[in-house]
Amino acid sequence: MDLAIQGKWALVCAASKGLGKGCAQALVREGVHVVITARGEEALEKTAAELRQLNPAVQVRTVAGDIGQAEARAAALAACPHIDILVNNAGGPPPGDFRDWDRDTWLAALDLNMLTPIELMKKVIGPMAERGFGRIINITSMSVKAPIDILGLSNGARSGLTGFVAGLSRSAEFASRNVTINNMLPGMFDTDRLQKTLMEWASKAGQPLEQVAQARRRASPAHRFGTAEEFGSVCAFLCSAHASYINGQNILLDGGAYPGTF
Ligand code: NAP
Numbered sequence: 001m002d003l004a005i006q007g008k009w010a011l012v013c014a015a016s017k018g019l020g021k022g023c024a025q026a027l028v029r030e031g032v033h034v035v036i037t038a039r040g041e042e043a044l045e046k047t048a049a050e051l052r053q054l055n056p057a058v059q060v061r062t063v064a065g066d067i068g069q070a071e072a073r074a075a076a077l078a079a080c081p082h083i084d085i086l087v088n089n090a091g092g093p094p095p096g097d098f099r100d101w102d103r104d105t106w107l108a109a110l111d112l113n114m115l116t117p118i119e120l121m122k123k124v125i126g127p128m129a130e131r132g133f134g135r136i137i138n139i140t141s142m143s144v145k146a147p148i149d150i151l152g153l154s155n156g157a158r159s160g161l162t163g164f165v166a167g168l169s170r171s172a173e174f175a176s177r178n179v180t181i182n183n184m185l186p187g188m189f190d191t192d193r194l195q196k197t198l199m200e201w202a203s204k205a206g207q208p209l210e211q212v213a214q215a216r217r218r219a220s221p222a223h224r225f226g227t228a229e230e231f232g233s234v235c236a237f238l239c240s241a242h243a244s245y246i247n248g249q250n251i252l253l254d255g256g257a258y259p260g261t262f
Contacts, residue, residue: 003240006031008133010085010239011076013067013120016043018191019139020089022228024051026236027085033059035079039066068112073120082131083124085239088117089139092193093153095200101153109153113140114161121181125174134179135239138165142187142254162250169248180247182238187254188216190225222255 010027014020016038024036028051036051038044041064051060061079065072067090077083093109117138128134140158147155162183168174169181188194202212217224231253237243238251252258 001242003030003236003242005085005236005240007033008084009033009035009080009082010087011035011037011080011083011120011124012085012087012089013037013076014089014091015087016040016047018193019186019189019228019231020087021047022230022232023087023089023137023139023235024232025054025229026232027239028055028058028060030236030240031055031058032085032239033061035061035063035076037063037065037067037072037076039064068116070119073116073123077120077123082127084128084131084133085135085137086120086124087137087139087235087239088120090116092141093151093157095150096153097150098152106153106156109157110160113154113157114164117161118164121168125168125179128179129174129177132178133241134174134177135243136179136181137235137238138181138183140183140185140250142185142252142258144183144185144250145252146258166248175247178244180238180244182246182248183250184231184235184238185250185252185254186226186231187252187257188220188225189231189253190227194225220255220257222257224255226253226255 010032012020012024012034015024015036024034027034044062044064048060048062063076063079090112121136141154143151143155144158144162165181198213202209
């Protein structure tokens with residue numbers, strides 16, 4: 001299927017690895033020009049080279065920096081001639097016991113995983129509405145739907161973003177002008193972050209890594225982790241011309257692990 005977004009410009013945040021990279025790859029395959037960001041320059045440039053190879057017809061630009069910082073956001077926005085597609089992403093907050101978290105810990109999580117995407121949406125949504133096309137994707141987590149006890153910072157900050165987006169996406173000022181905002185909720189995807197989490201679980205349980213990984217795979221009816229490639233394909237479809245009537249949704253990608261009917 002031709003997604004009919006060839007020649008559009010996308011800003012994909014936190015995209016040198018993992019799910020963000022999967023989204024950038026899928027968009028580039030569709031002929032979308034991309035600006036990708038990450039803090040580490042080396043991995044970012046390596047990914048940019050791969051993307052250029054994937055589709056030499058598109059422009060691939062990089063902006064190194066922490067997307068939680070205003071200067072990095074300004075640089076990322078300035079690197080795009082205009083933004084048709086915004087994929088909000090960043091690292092997740094650390095796990096822990098909420099009794100150990102002080103106000104600054106909470107503010108850091110809220111800043112990166114709630115206020116940063118809101119700041120970026122604030123900048124792009126008006127021009128998107130004026131041009132009559134806009135697609136905004138927020139990568140959140142399955143923890144929004146099925147909270148994980150040790151990920152209280154993620155549960156809280158991402159739920160705040162989800163509540164805000166539920167309202168903004170339904171504003172006729174934007175929705176009537178073909179601007180959609182949807183959240184993608186990853187379950188377990190095979191990325192660097194998941195590998196680190198598995199290693200932590202294995203060391204806490206005193207079990208071999210592969211044993212812990214296998215148990216987690218089997219916890220999903222699919223008996224496997226998701227791949228960044230399949231995550232990216234869903235992202236590209238949600239950003240497509242065909243997805244203009246999908247708005248304000250929380251799309252769970254977990255191989256059927258969530259046990260509820262709805
Ligand atoms: P990943 O494999 O560790 O990749 C994270 C990417 O984001 C890297 O390119 C990293 O590059 C970049 N990044 C991290 N913090 C950044 C920042 N402050 N500013 C700019 N770039 C930043 O992680 P992932 O698995 O793709 O996860 C992406 C998001 O999905 C995270 O928020 C994670 O919590 C969430 N999630 C993932 C899963 C999963 O199973 N993978 C499940 C639920 C939720 P640098 O480090 O060089 O900046």
